[in-house]
Amino acid sequence: MRNKQYEWHLKALTDIWTGDVDRESKRLILTGLLGSIRWWFEVLVRGLGGKACDPTVDGVRCPDEKGHRCVVCKLFGCTGWARKFRLMVLSENGDIIQNRIQAGQTFILRFIPLRPIHDEEWCLLDATLRLIANYGAMGGKTVFKPSDEEGRERVHHHQDFGIVQYVQGPKDWKCTKTLEDIKAYVTGSHWRQVPHSYRDSQGREHDFSWASLQNFWCVKGRYLARQDANTSSFNFVIGRPEPKNVSSQGDSWLAGKRPDRQRNVEPESKKVFSFKEPEAARRTFGFVQDKEGFSPILQKLEILRDGDGDGRQPDPVWSDFDPDTEFMKGNRILKELFSRREGE
Ligand SMILES: [Zn+2]
Known part of the structure; x- marks a missing residue:
C-alpha cells in the first residue's frame, strides 16, 4: 500500500x-x-x-x-x-x-x-x-x-x-x-x-522568510484593478503612482523591482496578486514582509471601501468589506486546510 x-x-x-x-x-x-x-x-x-x-x-x-x-x-x-x-x-x-x-x-x-x-x-x-x-x-x-x-x-x-x-x-x-x-x-x-x-557573493542580503503562510493574506470575492487613467486600486495598494504612464521613483518591497543589470539590481516579484475572472473565484492575495505589514494593507483596503474623504471615491468592488470575516490570514487558513469536513 x-x-x-x-x-x-x-x-x-x-x-x-x-x-x-x-x-x-x-x-x-x-x-x-x-x-x-x-x-x-x-x-x-x-x-x-x-x-x-x-x-x-x-x-x-x-x-x-x-x-x-x-x-x-x-x-x-x-x-x-x-x-x-x-x-x-x-x-x-x-x-x-x-x-x-x-x-x-x-x-x-x-x-x-x-x-x-x-x-x-x-x-x-x-x-x-x-x-x-x-x-x-x-x-x-x-x-x-x-x-x-x-x-x-x-x-x-x-x-x-x-x-x-x-x-x-x-x-x-x-x-x-x-x-x-x-x-x-x-x-x-x-x-x-x-x-x-543569506548574503550573496557580492554582499547583498536576500531574505526569503516572507514566503510563508504566516505572512500571507487573502480576500475572496474582491479584486484590485485599474478603474480609469488616474485611478488604480491595485497601484494604490502596492504604493505605486496611480496615474497611467507615471513611473514610480524606485520600486518598493510590495511593488517588486525590475532588474537593473548595470546597478546590480536583481528582479523581485511584486507581492500582491488579484484575479477578477472568473467571477466565482475572484480573489486578491499577497504577502507582507513581517507582522507589521498587515495593518497598512488593511488600512488601504478600508480606504477602498470608504473613500478617503479627499477625492478618492469608495470603490464599489470593496463595498461592505468586513476585515474580521474577509481578511484571511495564515493560522485561520491552516486550520481550514487541515480540518476534514463531512463528505470528503
Ligand atoms: Zn531544501
Whole structure:
C-alpha cells in the first residue's frame, strides 16, 4: 500500500502558465508546474513553523555540508537526492496532457511514488493543492517574477492565470493527521535548519522568510484593478503612482523591482496578486514582509471601501468589506486546510 499512486483532480478556471522563458509557448512545462507546487509547499511548510530552503539559490539550497536536507527537499528532491515521486499530468480520459492547460479543462495530477512517501507528506501535498485552489494561484516564484521586457510586462500583468478548482483528492484516501501532527512533522529536529536569509557573493542580503503562510493574506470575492487613467486600486495598494504612464521613483518591497543589470539590481516579484475572472473565484492575495505589514494593507483596503474623504471615491468592488470575516490570514487558513469536513 505504501507505494500506491495518488491522483488529484483539478479544474483550470483560467489558463495555467507554466513557463517563464518563452511566454508564447503553448506547451505544458512540467518542471514549471512542479516548481509552482513546490513553491507553495515551501510557503506552507514555513507557515507551519518548518524550515525550507530556497532551491534556486547557491549556498542556500540543500543539502548542507553535513548532507542534511530540509523537509521540502526530502519530497521534491535536491542535488544528490532524487524526487520521491514522478508526476504525470493527465486529461480526464487518461491521456498525457502535452499542451498548456486551458480554462475549463479538468486535469489529473498523478503522483507515482518512487520511494515510500509518508502520510504527513501526502497530507502536505493535499493541503498545498487546496491552498493553491482556495487562496492562491498555480504559478510560483518564476511566474510571479516581473518581466524586464518593456511593453510585455504590462500585457502579462493584466492576464489572469493559474486559478484552479480542487475537484477531488485521491480515491480511498484522506489525510488522517491533525494540524498538530503536521506541525510536529515539519519542525522535527532531524531536518536541516535552513537560515531564512543569506548574503550573496557580492554582499547583498536576500531574505526569503516572507514566503510563508504566516505572512500571507487573502480576500475572496474582491479584486484590485485599474478603474480609469488616474485611478488604480491595485497601484494604490502596492504604493505605486496611480496615474497611467507615471513611473514610480524606485520600486518598493510590495511593488517588486525590475532588474537593473548595470546597478546590480536583481528582479523581485511584486507581492500582491488579484484575479477578477472568473467571477466565482475572484480573489486578491499577497504577502507582507513581517507582522507589521498587515495593518497598512488593511488600512488601504478600508480606504477602498470608504473613500478617503479627499477625492478618492469608495470603490464599489470593496463595498461592505468586513476585515474580521474577509481578511484571511495564515493560522485561520491552516486550520481550514487541515480540518476534514463531512463528505470528503
Ligand atoms: Zn531544501
